[in-house]
Amino acid sequence: MKVKSSEYLAKVKPLLVCLRDRLLQEYPYVSVLATDSKAMSYRVSKNGTSISTHDLLSGRGFVVKVYDGSSYAEYSFNDISEDNLEELISNIREAVVPLAENLPEGVKKSAYRMLEDEPAVFADSTEYEVDPESYGDEAIIRELTQISEKGRAYNEKILDCIANLSYQRYSKLFLSKNRDMEQNILWTAGAFFVMASKGEEVKNSYRGFSNLGGLELLDKMRDGVEKVAKTALELLESEPMIPGEYDCICDPGVTGMIVHEAFGHGVEMDMFVKKRALAEQFVGKQVASKLVNMHDGAAAAKEVASYFFDDEGVLAQDTLVIEQGILKAGISDAQSAMHLGTVPTGNGRRESYARKAYTRMTNTFFEGGKDKVEDMIASISYGFLLEEAQSGMEDPKNWGIQCMVSIAREIKDGKLTGKIYSPIVLTGYVPDLLKSISMVSETVELGGGGFCGKGYKEWVKVSDGGPYIKARIRLG
Amino acid sequence: MIERIKLALAKTGVSVYQISETKEESVELFFIRKSLDMRRRKAVKKASVTVYREFSEGEKRYLGSSSTVLQDSLTDEEIEKQIASAWYAASFVKNLYYELPEGERKESVHASSGLADKELAESAQIYAKALFAEDTEEDVFLNSTEVFLKRTWHRIVNSRGIDVSYVNERASGEFVVQCIGEQDVETYVDFAYHDLETEALRRKVRAALEQTRARASAVQAPPAGNYRVILSGDYVPTLLSYYVDRAGTAYVYQKYSNYEVGCKVQGEEVCGDAINLTLKATVPYSGEGIALEDRELVKDGSLQLLHGGIRFAYYLGVEPTGHYDGLTAKAGTVSLEEMKQQPYLHVVNFSDFQMDSFSGHFGGEIRLAYWFDGEKVVPVTGGSINGSILDVQKNLTFSKELQTEKDFEGPMAVCMEGISVAGSEE
Structure with a gap:
């Protein structure tokens, strides 16, 4: 089934058209992005249950962008009616555009061309099988409760098992002089976290799930919590890593974190504009093993970051970032592309209508290869299988890696020994790691359980992943 | 908006609730090197409503809850529909019974400060000026800068009489310092102030410039x-957030932490410095409408208090303190x-x-x-x-x-x- 259009956006569209047209009398370029979003979160643990609106992802609102002949200004608001239309226009004219006045000494206003505004008129929706609202809160909580109880019953050392699920159904309308586009999207994500304790120490293990669609996701979530509980118990017996450089196999989650954190942030082209990304100097050069092909794009995969147009009205694309190890292209928002003289790639995204658009990743992943996971393990005389990506931090300027991983399973003479080390910090230089990739498994898995920040803010939903990869990595 | 919400709550039959209304205005400036790349303003208003539903199973009392976010743009019918949906959802949330805090209507608080007295755009200009005042070197400089000036009106109302409100201002942002020396390196720094702390920001910029220059030679x-x-x-x-988190009622009740009042958080034998921590109130009320005051958390390594919101405090039989964002530690x-x-x-x-x-x-x-x-x-x-x-x-x-x-x-x-x-x- 297709996700339905927003009745609210249909109702206010004539007002938005009127606002656009009035502003076009004063400014050469005007765009209006309107959002109507409903997102819900469900969580069950031993000590409580919660059902709530997802505050970050929910709400109705608007952002107007105007071009004053040399630069851009924006106004975000969440109330529009015939009564306040004049006030909105007056605010933009008298309180937003003049913010470029009285700048500090030596600071000037940027000079940009006017944004391209090729005609585009369409409305499209993603598909789903099970509608979360029809499925109902009661049934969702019942399913999560069963998962949580199963996880808790696994062993007496299990402190708790948290099962959660969230979904977002949103509609966006983009209006400019030549564009009138509508999109309606639904994604769902879930996870379970199992916590186990020994003395003062609490260890946890998790598994995430996501799809572009509805509660058909629950089919995937019904099994597997015991495996996560088993891992949480294994972690209680883990040992600290002996720092060093090792042959490693990364599971698709860890591959995804390397793709996203270590490399993906470095090809966000607003960083090229600021001269903050080393990648700009490497376009056309070898940055990874020939086995590596990397994609990003809202149209590159069907996952939580898929859409038809971005928050600046640019159509979604599938960008081939790395082809056979050669860096081919970065990803960009419209303003950065204009600055660099490149074509925007549909990666201009906002946390919400209330925030600025930046270049952001969408669905980011390595393509699969030809190897079997068992052959990859058998090829290692001493090393580790890395699992459960925890967190990572980008370093586009220097391509330094900082990724945290929960589990390193020891491999000796081509076999897993059963010994676990935890927690693990991956460090090194990104091209060294990527060039060391010597084996790539066949199947690609993407996960969209988390959010991505720009620095420490501007959270947007993303997915990342890839196949199992074998590489040489510094662990600590 | 609160009156419209109260009407919808009454129509739905909700007698226990909390409404948190916020109106936020901001001015935002984005610079690349010494150019203003984007300027923005924001004016948004919304209310978060939590409805509570009491029920029993055998001897056990439960209090289910569910929350929803409402906006002025919703019609009365839409508000009623969202509240009815939350009310229905609350019946599946089987949390052990607890009670909302009692209170009364209080005068709105708007502490005077350098930010409170000024229009947001003026404060943004002052902060931008402070940032760029230190950017005078050739080899090390501000690569990019973001400045946010925000004024927020908060009002918290619950069904047990709490009706408190306050206004606060915040200047925040981030900057990236670049140094092109032996290597081309950068340092990311963020900042946040509740007053016109331009001297503190200038010191921060200066320190970042020096640090980045040092990194270029590392x-x-x-x-x-x-x-x-x-x-x-x-x-x-x-690092100290470890002790704050583990002293939280949510951690303790859920047995993620074994802390209890009087326990030695660093263990019985401390050879180094014993920790002394105080929770610091940065706003007058918690999100649940509890009046916040500075509270001693750890004294000479000994835990003085479990802290947190109403639910887990009720389960543990301790006073709910509300959630704190601020912390002080002894030298x-x-x-x-x-x-x-x-x-x-x-x-x-x-x-x-x-x-x-x-x-x-x-x-x-x-x-x-x-x-x-x-x-x-x-x-x-x-x-x-x-x-x-x-x-x-x-x-x-x-x-x-x-x-x-x-x-x-x-x-x-x-x-x-x-x-x-x-x-x-x-």
Whole structure:
């Protein structure tokens, strides 16, 4: 089934058209992005249950962008009616555009061309099988409760098992002089976290799930919590890593974190504009093993970051970032592309209508290869299988890696020994790691359980992943 | 809007509820080098409504709850529909019974400050001027800067009489310093103030410029091994967040933490400095409408208080304190100079320093550290530290020097022994 259009956006569209047209009398370029979003979160643990609106992802609102002949200004608001239309226009004219006045000494206003505004008129929706609202809160909580109880019953050392699920159904309308586009999207994500304790120490293990669609996701979530509980118990017996450089196999989650954190942030082209990304100097050069092909794009995969147009009205694309190890292209928002003289790639995204658009990743992943996971393990005389990506931090300027991983399973003479080390910090230089990739498994898995920040803010939903990869990595 | 919501609550039959209404206005300036790249304003208003539903099963009483976000743009029918949906959802939320706090209507609080007295655009100009005032060098400079000036009106109303409101201002943002020296490097810094703290911001910019210049000459990672590690700046409150988190009623009730009032948080035997922490109120009321005041959390290593919101406090039978964002810590016993008399690795910048309050593990990749091998001090970059607070907490040493950093006031630095560093293998 297709996700339905927003009745609210249909109702206010004539007002938005009127606002656009009035502003076009004063400014050469005007765009209006309107959002109507409903997102819900469900969580069950031993000590409580919660059902709530997802505050970050929910709400109705608007952002107007105007071009004053040399630069851009924006106004975000969440109330529009015939009564306040004049006030909105007056605010933009008298309180937003003049913010470029009285700048500090030596600071000037940027000079940009006017944004391209090729005609585009369409409305499209993603598909789903099970509608979360029809499925109902009661049934969702019942399913999560069963998962949580199963996880808790696994062993007496299990402190708790948290099962959660969230979904977002949103509609966006983009209006400019030549564009009138509508999109309606639904994604769902879930996870379970199992916590186990020994003395003062609490260890946890998790598994995430996501799809572009509805509660058909629950089919995937019904099994597997015991495996996560088993891992949480294994972690209680883990040992600290002996720092060093090792042959490693990364599971698709860890591959995804390397793709996203270590490399993906470095090809966000607003960083090229600021001269903050080393990648700009490497376009056309070898940055990874020939086995590596990397994609990003809202149209590159069907996952939580898929859409038809971005928050600046640019159509979604599938960008081939790395082809056979050669860096081919970065990803960009419209303003950065204009600055660099490149074509925007549909990666201009906002946390919400209330925030600025930046270049952001969408669905980011390595393509699969030809190897079997068992052959990859058998090829290692001493090393580790890395699992459960925890967190990572980008370093586009220097391509330094900082990724945290929960589990390193020891491999000796081509076999897993059963010994676990935890927690693990991956460090090194990104091209060294990527060039060391010597084996790539066949199947690609993407996960969209988390959010991505720009620095420490501007959270947007993303997915990342890839196949199992074998590489040489510094662990600590 | 609150009256419309109350009407819809009454129509739906909801008698226990909390409404939190916020109206937020901001001015936002985005600079690349010395050019204003984008300017923005924002004016948004919304209300979060939580409805509570009491029910019993056998002898056990439960209080289910569910929350929804409402806006002025919703019609009365839409508001009623969302509240009815939340009311229905609350019946499936089987949380043990607890009670909302009681209160009364209070006068709105708007503390005077340099920010309170000014229009947001004017304050944004003052902060932008302060940022660029230090940007006078050739080799090291502000690469990009974001400045946010925000004024928020808060009102919290519940069905047991609480009706409190306050207005607060916040100046926040971030800047990236770049140095093109032996290497081309950068440092990311964020800031947040509740007053016109332009001198503090200028100091921060100056320190970042100096630090980035030092990083440009740091070419190698420290050799792998165990070090006396000194952390300073933001990393001190991040490390201390372990104790704050574990003293939370949510952690204690859910047995993620074994803390109880009177326990020795660093263990019975402390050879270094005993910790002293106070929760600091940065706003007049918590999100649940509880009046916030500074509260002593840890005194000489001994836990004085469990802190948190109403639900877990009710279960544990302790007073709900509300959630705090601010923390103060007492100064230590040695000066930074004394701390540096023996070999050390002083990490001043990580890519991202992580403190896991469940396991006690902390770590991060080193962007810039100063390594003193007993003879000379060398700036180093790369490698990572990986430690456990459980292993080092008996021997923590805090500096006499203090810092004021975002919502933290306390020692400038902390020193820990025997921390594993993954570095170069030479």
